[in-house]
Amino acid sequence: MPDLLLELRSEEIPARMQRKAAEDLKKLVTDALVEQGLAYEGARAYVTPRRLTLQVVGLPARQPDVEEERKGPRVGAPDAAIQGFLKSAGLNSIEEADIVADPKKGEFYVARIRREGRKTPAVLADIVPAVVRGFPWPKSMRWGAASAEPGSLRWVRPLQSILCTFGPETETPDVVPFEIDGIVASDETRGHRFLSQGPILVRSFEKYVEALEKSHVVLDLDERKRRIEADANTIAFAQGYEIVPDEGLLEEVGGLVEWPVVLIGSFDAAYLQVPPEVIRATIRANQKCFVLTKRSTGKLANKFILISNIEARDGGAAIVAGNERVVRARLSDARFFWETDQKPLPEFAGSSLKPLDQRLERLKALNIVFHEKLGTQAARIERIVSLARRIAPLAGADADIAARAATLAKADLVTEMVGEFPELQGLMGRYYALAQGEDASVAAAIEEHYKPQGPSDSVPSSAVSVALALADKLDTLAGFWAIDEKPTGSKDPFALRRAALGVIRLILENGLRVRLGELIGAALDALPVSSDKTAVSADLLSFIADRLTVYLRDKGARHDLIAAVFALDGQDDLTAAVRRVEALGTFLETDDGANLLAGYRRAVNILRIEEKKDGRTFSGGVDASLVLARGEEQEKVLVEALRVANESVREAIAREDFEAAMRALAALRPAVDAFFDAVTVNADDADLRANRLRTLDALRLATLTVADFGVIGG
Structure with missing residues (x-):
């Protein structure tokens, strides 16, 4: 079957846009093909800095014919209706329509229209221009004289040529005939901007890839990355070094070159006095280069x-020298920032304040706004200090040390180094804190208080770091909840989902026992805005519970068991709640657990039916004297079992022995089974009936001590 080969060659596409653009091209074209009835066997998109390429294999030569029935007016309808139907159906006379009888509606006309499928190239000639004109680039431009005309083509960078062929892999394909703003589709392309000459005539995808390779273009981004990584490791290893892995940089560099050539450069060893993270950030950000370590x-x-991106005649010596000059200049700047940040600020000449404390005072003086509704960064620091003091004992940290860490946590935001490299905030604070003699735990907390920043990021374990990280995230969450700036749909501009996950991981992975409701209340009390604190706190706790559900579900926990535990009031101790979920899951995997759940459901169903019938509830406790006087033996056994189980469950829950609580519930199973086998709940005696229904309510209440069995699925 024939294949489609499409290449859109342009000026350099920004590396950050390339992979998404390839995915978009594939989806847009293949979706349009399927919509036109053109099924295909496979498709793959490729991207280089100067071209987007799509290969679609196994396309039919033409669309399938389509038969359509179009219902018309009733027989005997007015002539205007008949003529309208003929026009819409493409019929010359009403005799060309069939007459169909309907038992209810009578006879009416039906046009049976057969549309012959078009040849695939003709369909492609419509699809490709539409895709190109509507391509979803994050940013695009117009160019040349035509850019002044309304509706002129927009592309990420000036589009230079379009290759579009269709035909079998073993034969010379045909050019799909179309043009876009004067760019006519052809079967030609060009290779590397500097290392190739003249056009390349394309006969098949395989020959296309081979010709590009000969013209110094590696079409596949992942292949370019593989070559870069392999060559870089080889060069580094040969000289006794190892590359510091950087997948993000590898992806970016793979999108900057069509023909990757790996070279090695050096800089003055004196610059190694600057922190390694700074050197890496400098070289990475300014020159897109990989740093090395000594093996x-x-x-x-x-x-x-x-x-x-080129094979230079001098082996790359001039290219290396040029990069070394830029790296040297950038590292000189970095060293200047590093040294300046540790010196007293001019306005504090003669002051006894340490450099980082001086930066803090400058931050306050600058009156930097955190959020227009939540005040300044300085005010936020005060809130975090207070919250860190409160959390510190719960995390096993000294309150004064935690407060000191919180005081200095944001001071590096106004350092020269963080101003140049914002991604180093926290890290530079740690370096500067150690340089001025701060406690090691304070320095570590300054760096780690932003963590964890995602599901795969590490979680601080130092008590001071945990206290500060929790305080920082809870202040953020409480603040934005108080001003109703919550995440909506896919939008989360303040990364509040990430902050909530951070709170969850800090608590669970460190085994902390904290009442989140109380901490959120304290955070809300310190805010400079008024709000319904009870409602805001409840809503924020619900949000954190939702994120916990996602977190636990990803770890294999059943979402319905999580919901069953969080349906109970006061579940803001996440560590205890998770232990309860685990115990519940283990319990329900046993025969006793499964059968008790079945008994619970039977009891609740009976209660629901009878309460609806009587228009009242059957709560208030079981009349034990009535059971003793007139109840069945199995009824007496169940009532006593419920009394014992309730006492055991309450004691177990009080000491947080959730496994024991589940065992106490499991002990109910024989009595519940026997009750349903031998006792008629809807007895003729009204008093006995009501008391037995209250017994079922007591069973429901007993299970509700550990979880809401009503939301458990399965």
Whole structure:
């Protein structure tokens, strides 16, 4: 079957847009093909800095014919209706229509229209221009004289040529005939901007890839990344170094070159006095280069790997020298920032304040706004200090040390280094805190209080770091909830879902016992805005519970069991709640658990039916004297079993022995089974009936001590 080959060649596409653009091209074209009745066997998109390519294999040569029935007016309808029907159906006379009888509606006309499928190239000639004109680039541009005309083509960078062929892989394909703003589709492309000459005539996808390779273009982004990684590791290893892994940089560099050539450069070893993270950030951000470590020591080396897009005649010596000059200048700046940040600020000449404390005072003086409704960064620091003091004992930290860490946590935001490299906030605070003699736990907390920043990020374990990280995230969550800036749909501009997950992981992975409701209340009390604190706190707790559900579900827990536990009031101790979920899951996997759940459901169903019938509830407790006087033996056994189980469950819950609580419930199973086998709930005696229904309510209440069995599925 024939294949489609489409290439859109342009000026350089930004690396960050490339992979998504390839996915979009594939989806837009294949969706349009399927919509036109053109099924295909497979499709794959490719991208380089200067081209988007799509291969679709196994397309039919033409669309299938389509038969359609179009219902018309009734026989004998007015002539205007008849003529309208003929026009819409494409019929010359009413005799060309069939007459169909309907038992209810009588006879009416039906047009049976057969549409012959078009040849696939003709369909493609409609699809491709529509896709190109409507392509969803995050940013696009117009260019040239035509850019002044309304509706002119927009593309990420000026589009230079379009290759579009259709035909069998073993034969010379046909060019799909179309043009877009003067760019006519052809069967030609060009190779590398500098390392190739003249057009390339394309006969098949396989030959296309081979020709590009000969013209110094590696079509597949993942293949370019593989070559970069392999060559870089080879060069580094040969000289006794190892590359510091950086998948993000590898992806970006793979999108900057069509023909990757790996080179190695160096810088003055004196710059190694600057923190390694700063060197890496400088070289990465400014030159898109990889840093190296010495294989013998694991320490950062004064070497870096750069990726060129050409094979230079001098072996890359000039390219390396040029990169070294830029790296040297950037590292000189970084060293200047590093040294300046540790010196007293001019306005504090002669002050006894340490450099980081001076930065804090500058932050206050600058009156930097955190959020227009939530006040300044300085005010926020005061809130975090207060909250960190409160959390510290719960995390096993000294309150004064936690408060000191919270005081300095944001001071590095106004350092020269963080101003240049915002991604180093926290880390630079740690370096500067250690340099001025702060407690090691304070320095660590300053760096770690932003963590965890995602599901795969590490979680602080130091008590001071945990206290500060929790305080920071709870202040953020409480603040934005108080001003009703909550996540909506896919929008979460303040990363509140991430903050909530951070709170959950900090608590669970450190086994903390905290009442989140109380901490949220304290955070709300400190805010400079008024709100319904009870409602806001309840809503925020519900949000955190939802994120916990997602977190536990990803770890294999059943969502209905999580819901069953959180349906109970006061479940703001996440560590205890999770232990309860685990115990409930283990219990329900046993025969006793499964059968008790079945008994619970039978009891609740009977109660629901009878309460609806009587228009009242059967609560208030069982009349034990009535059971003793006139009840069945099995009824007496169940009532006594419920009394014992309730006492045992309450005691177990009080000491947080959830496994024992489940065992106490499991002991009910024989009595429940026997009750339903031998006792008629809807007895003729009205008093006995009401008391037995209250017994079923007592069973429901007994299970509700550990979870709401009513929301458990299965």
